[in-house]
Amino acid sequence: MDASETVPATDARAEALVASYQRAGYARVAPAILQPAEPFLDLSGEDIRKRMFLTAAPGGDEDFCLRPDLTIPVSRDYLASPQAGRPAGFSYLGPVFRHRTDGPAEFLQAGIESFGRPDKAAADAEMLALGLEATAHYGLAQADIQIGDVALFSGLIAALDLPAAWKRRLVKDFNRKANLAQDLNRLTLGGANGRPEYQGVLAALAGSDPKGAHALVTDLLSIAGINAVGGRSVAEIADRFLEQSALGASTRLPKDVRGLIERFLTIKGDPDEAAAELRALAAEAGMAETLGPDLDVFESRAGFLAAQGVDLKRVSFSTAFGRGFDYYTGFVFELTDPTRTGDPLVAGGRYDGLLARLGSAEPIAAVGFAVWIERLAVYGGAR
Structure with a gap:
């Protein structure tokens, strides 16, 4: 995995940020800018798909694209490396390419991807803590923290008779x-x-x-x-x-079950408040055993966040919160500063199913995040 990609000298703060990730054990890598298009078309979701820059190889046998994000390229390179299947962590800094009406189509992202860690709740908490370090590095002391958990919704739907x-x-x-x-x-x-x-x-x-x-x-x-x-x-x-x-087959969803789904999607609060409400809902719906394991992970993650020094009262959880990427399967988060913009400064989450869909013979735990350098650049100097 080549780490030769360079960025302009004016991004010294971004270089310093990624250097801190390297010191934390995340080896720096630089995947190829030109990527096979199919993984992004199949796995990223509608928002990324419609903003990609596509090109075809001579003869039209395969479509390629300018990478619209770095999660899939880093994942592909990891699977092609001798480290595949073993715990490994990588950091990066480089351009990504998406059509945008409010900014240039080429922009810098830094980030981390962590593969193969069995301690998922701890790894999730570490990603959010490292994301907060990125906002602090650029001078934003109190980023708003929004989190969600796709696994809870998936678990609810899995328990339904459909x-x-x-x-x-x-x-x-x-x-x-x-x-x-x-x-x-x-x-x-x-x-x-x-x-x-x-x-x-x-x-x-x-x-x-x-x-x-x-x-x-x-x-x-x-x-x-x-x-x-x-x-x-x-x-x-x-x-x-x-x-x-x-x-097309005739299937009917009882109104009370629809009401359960809609009620589930209204739950929000800090992690402790949300966990209590989710436990109560699961018990009432007879799903305590089905949703129990995902709720155990949710509560364990909150404990690890607190151990990382994150004030849980600052964390806003919503069962309806997602990130728009189809490959996320669990914990998701965004860090924002609403006094400047609602767009995320740092965002990421867990995508345990992605590597199997990219060709891994076995599922591999995976979690990471991206840092929007252009959005953080408006803040003061690094620490």
């Missing part, structure tokens, strides 16, 4: 609340409403072997000369098409 396709759909909706509301309406009414033009094809695929159906749809798209639509790969188009087949 087909697997609907569970996947609702979890994916977590970062798109308008979609979630629409799908809850659709379920309350009893599954599919409306009859799309391709309903006959969906009906023919319903109940068929999933692998065979996926291969059939993929082949049909390839025969039609379709390589990508709206930034989605052929494989993702096939997945979405087959998902529609599964979702």
Whole structure:
């Protein structure tokens, strides 16, 4: 993993920040700027997908992109290294590329990615503490701290009596609340409403072997000369098409269960307050055993945050808070300064499922964060 990438001399504060991460044991790396596009198209989410800069290799066999973030590139390089599967931590500083209407498309990000640590709650707390060090390094003493936990919502949905396709759909909706509301309406009414033009094809695929159906749809798209639509790969188009087949079956969500989901998404407060309310909700819904392990991790993380010197009364937790990246599976956080801007200064979280989706034979625990250098640069000098 090459660490030869350089940044302008004017970013001495950013260099000093990453040097502190290196001293903390996070080796500096610099993944290639040009990356295969498919992992980002499949895994990042709608917001990143629509702002990527894409290009095709000669012959059109493979699409590439200018890296829109560094989590996936660092993860890919880790998996290709001799360290793959073993605990390892990396830091970085370099440009990323996204179309933006309010700033240049190329901008600097620093950050950390930590892989393979079994002590997940402690690793989560360390990421947030190191993120706070970044804001303090740039002269912001009291950043606002917003946290969430995607695993709690996933655990709630997993406990419901719904087909697997609907569970996947609702979890994916977590970062798109308008979609979630629409799908809850659709379920309350009893599954599919409306009859799309391709309903006959969906009906023919319903109940068929999933692998065979996926291969059939993929082949049909390839025969039609379709390589990508709206930034989605052929494989993702096939997945979405087959998902529609599964979702088309009549399924009804009782109103009290919908009410449970909506009530869950209103819980907020500091971690101690939220944990108590979540425990009460889980007990009332008969989900204490199902949600218990995720709540244990939540409370353990809060303990590690306190041990890191984070005042829990300053931490704002919401069950509805997410980060818009589809690969996050657990703890997520953002550090902001609302007196200047609502945009995050530092943001990150846990993405335990990403490395398996990038090709790892086994799941690998992973957590990290990115630092927006341009947003922090407006503050005073480093400590």
